Every structure is written in C-alpha cells, then in structure tokens.
Amino acid sequence: MIDPEILSFRHQLHVNPDLSNVEQGTASIIKNFIAQFHPTSIIENIGGAGLAAVYEFPKKGKTIAIRCELDALPILESNPFEHKSTKESVSHKCGHDGHMAIVASLAKWLHESAFEAGKVVLLFQPAEEIGEGAERIVNDPRFKVLQTDYVFALHNIPKEPMHSIILIESGFSAEVISFELKLMGKKSHASEPEHGINPALCISELVGEMNKLNVSDPKKPDFAVLTPVHMLVGQKAYGISAGSGELHYTLRCWNPEKMQTLKSTISNLIKQKSKQHRLDFELNWLEYFPASSNDFECNAYIQKAALENDFYIIERDHPFKFGEDFGWFSKTYKTAMFGLGAGLETPALHNPDYDFPDELIPTGFSMFTSIIQNILLGPTKVDMGD
Numbered sequence: 001m002i003d004p005e006i007l008s009f010r011h012q013l014h015v016n017p018d019l020s021n022v023e024q025g026t027a028s029i030i031k032n033f034i035a036q037f038h039p040t041s042i043i044e045n046i047g048g049a050g051l052a053a054v055y056e057f058p059k060k061g062k063t064i065a066i067r068c069e070l071d072a073l074p075i076l077e078s079n080p081f082e083h084k085s086t087k088e089s090v091s092h093k094c095g096h097d098g099h100m101a102i103v104a105s106l107a108k109w110l111h112e113s114a115f116e117a118g119k120v121v122l123l124f125q126p127a128e129e130i131g132e133g134a135e136r137i138v139n140d141p142r143f144k145v146l147q148t149d150y151v152f153a154l155h156n157i158p159k160e161p162m163h164s165i166i167l168i169e170s171g172f173s174a175e176v177i178s179f180e181l182k183l184m185g186k187k188s189h190a191s192e193p194e195h196g197i198n199p200a201l202c203i204s205e206l207v208g209e210m211n212k213l214n215v216s217d218p219k220k221p222d223f224a225v226l227t228p229v230h231m232l233v234g235q236k237a238y239g240i241s242a243g244s245g246e247l248h249y250t251l252r253c254w255n256p257e258k259m260q261t262l263k264s265t266i267s268n269l270i271k272q273k274s275k276q277h278r279l280d281f282e283l284n285w286l287e288y289f290p291a292s293s294n295d296f297e298c299n300a301y302i303q304k305a306a307l308e309n310d311f312y313i314i315e316r317d318h319p320f321k322f323g324e325d326f327g328w329f330s331k332t333y334k335t336a337m338f339g340l341g342a343g344l345e346t347p348a349l350h351n352p353d354y355d356f357p358d359e360l361i362p363t364g365f366s367m368f369t370s371i372i373q374n375i376l377l378g379p380t381k382v383d384m385g386d
Helices: 004-015 024-035 096-112 133-138 200-211 256-276 296-308 358-377
Strands: 041-046 050-056 059-069 117-125 150-157 165-168 173-184 224-233 244-253 280-289 313-316 320-323 334-341
Touching: 004 024, 004 096, 004 358, 024 041, 024 050, 024 096, 024 117, 050 096, 050 133, 059 096, 059 358, 096 117, 096 150, 096 358, 117 133, 117 358, 150 296, 150 358, 165 296, 173 200, 173 256, 200 224, 200 244, 200 256, 224 256, 244 256, 256 280, 296 313, 296 334, 296 358, 313 334, 334 358
Parallel strands: 059 117, 059 150, 150 334, 165 313, 173 320
Antiparallel strands: 041 050, 050 117, 165 334, 173 244, 173 280, 224 244
C-alpha cells in the first residue's frame, strides 16, 4: 500500500525537475516536506544545492547515511500523464524523483521511532548526473563532522523483476570518465589539401586504434568499453579542406588501475598521432565517476534486509556498466548500493517515456528501515557466517 502523501510528493517532484547544479527548487520541496517530521537538524546547501536531514537519538552510536539524488536530465518527456514535467526538455528519466520519495518517506518513521542510540542522515545529493555532487559532499566539513559509519543507496533497474533486490558483491557501478580532444591544423582550398593540415585522417586513425582497446566481456577483470560520442571535422563548406576537429569519448572499466592504464595509453596515442599529422591538440578529461565498491559488511546488511522482507534476490556477478558518483563515498566510508527491480516492461533509464514505478516506494522503504533497525538495534556487526 502506497502512502497517498508520499505518492503526491513523488509526483510533485516529477512535475518540477531541476538539472544538475540548479536543484534549489527540488531541495526546497524536500525541506518543506521533511520539516513536518521534525529532524534534529537540517543542513542546507551541502555539496551545492544538497540537503541533509539528521535524526539524532539520545546516546552515541552508529551513524547511517541513506543517500539519494536530486537532479533530473535534459530530456523532453513523452509521457501524457497528469504529473508530466512542466519544464521544457527537463525530466526525471533516471528515477531520482522515486529515490527521493523513498528516502523522504523515512522521515516520518524516524520521527516516530524510539531508538536509544545512533544517528540517521537522510542525504539528498545534487549533481549526480554529471559526477560532481558526491565529491563535493564528501569534502564538505559539515558532512565530515557527522562522522558517518555507513552510506547506503539504491537505484531502480528497469528490465528486472518488480521488487527484486539486486546484490553485487564487488561493486555497483563502473569507473567512468570522458574526454574531449581538440585538434588544430590549417585550412586550405579543398582542391589543394596538400597546402593545409586536415585532422580528418588523424581522427579516423585514432578511432580505429582506440577500438582495439575494447574488452567487451564484462566478466573479464580488464573489461573496457570506449565509446565515441561525438565527432566534428571542419564545416559544411565544400571548397574548404578542414583545419580543425573534435573527438569526444566516454571510457568505462571496473577499477581505477585499469582506467589509469587506459588514460595513459590514449594520451600517448594522441601525442603520437597528432605529431605524425602535424597537428596541435588539446586534451581535456571530463565527468569522472569512480567505481563504487560494496563493503562486505554493508552488503550483508542489505541481504539480511531483503531476506527479512521476503524479497526476491538476484545475485549479479559484475557491476552495472553505467557511471554513478556514489563511488566518491566508497573512497572514504563503508558503502553499499543495491538495485531495485523496476519491472520487465518498464522503459529503460533515460528513455523519454520512462517513469519511476510508484509501487517501488514501499519496497525501498522496507529495505532501508530494516537496514537501519539491524544496525542501530543489533550487534555491532551482522553475522558474517564462517
């Protein structure tokens, strides 16, 4: 059964989406909703437009952060329903509105709970989609002072059975980084390309060489996907041989060591090819998402919660290939992120007709309440087995 108040709240968030780094409106909606459940404190503008609602209990104990994301995507929504986005070409196509509704639904429960010790932080993080918000929060002194022991999060996963809990032993998401390469040559008359320096051949050679670096099998430890996302050479002027060009890529693999190897190989390749073709170049690395790691203890708490609630568990043998800046928390804290099956027929993430399934809200709520109870009421560590 979905709480009508939470359902209305989720739809309100969907109607009023905000892009990364301008989520003040979304944060205000959340603050107004949570304030009625009297958190011990609310930290505003954390990591940018972020918000942290802190519930502190009488005695010192473990501190648990439950994290979700504030930002929407620059995608025009194609859904006809009443809670359709009111902002042109901005919509929640990753389900962050649903994630926020799940985390916000914990506020009433925490307000009514009588835990003797510990602290719970409901963390609404900005700028996840561009890989900036989590890093800023981790480095924010107001977050550091909370002395967090555990950070948990979930992500809905379309094309998996509804309400299933997806566990991954190693980590939830890939190490991802993008780059833009600008190549500067010299224009010439198209009839006399020998009098100019055209970057087209260099770009084509780079694409061919980088294609050789792909290791497409996700079960291999040296897995790597190098995806060309944008290319530009010259202009639509048929009498001019191009004098400049751009090449944009996204790289993804399973760990930072492999990523460092890829970056070094690509940098050397660009230096070699640009010199060979007499081109100047500018290489910029962009939008870094560290691989998220799932701590063994945290994963055990997630599995215990799924079993307690009789949810169907899917054990996945490798991370998801998409990027998630939750990895910044993994660098400092014990973390785990789990998948929440969003239904076999639900449109894929980032599709214009995607909408977060409302029936997942109670599932996420039950998972997080069980995790919190098991940590704050149980022994220091869950039973890890032999």
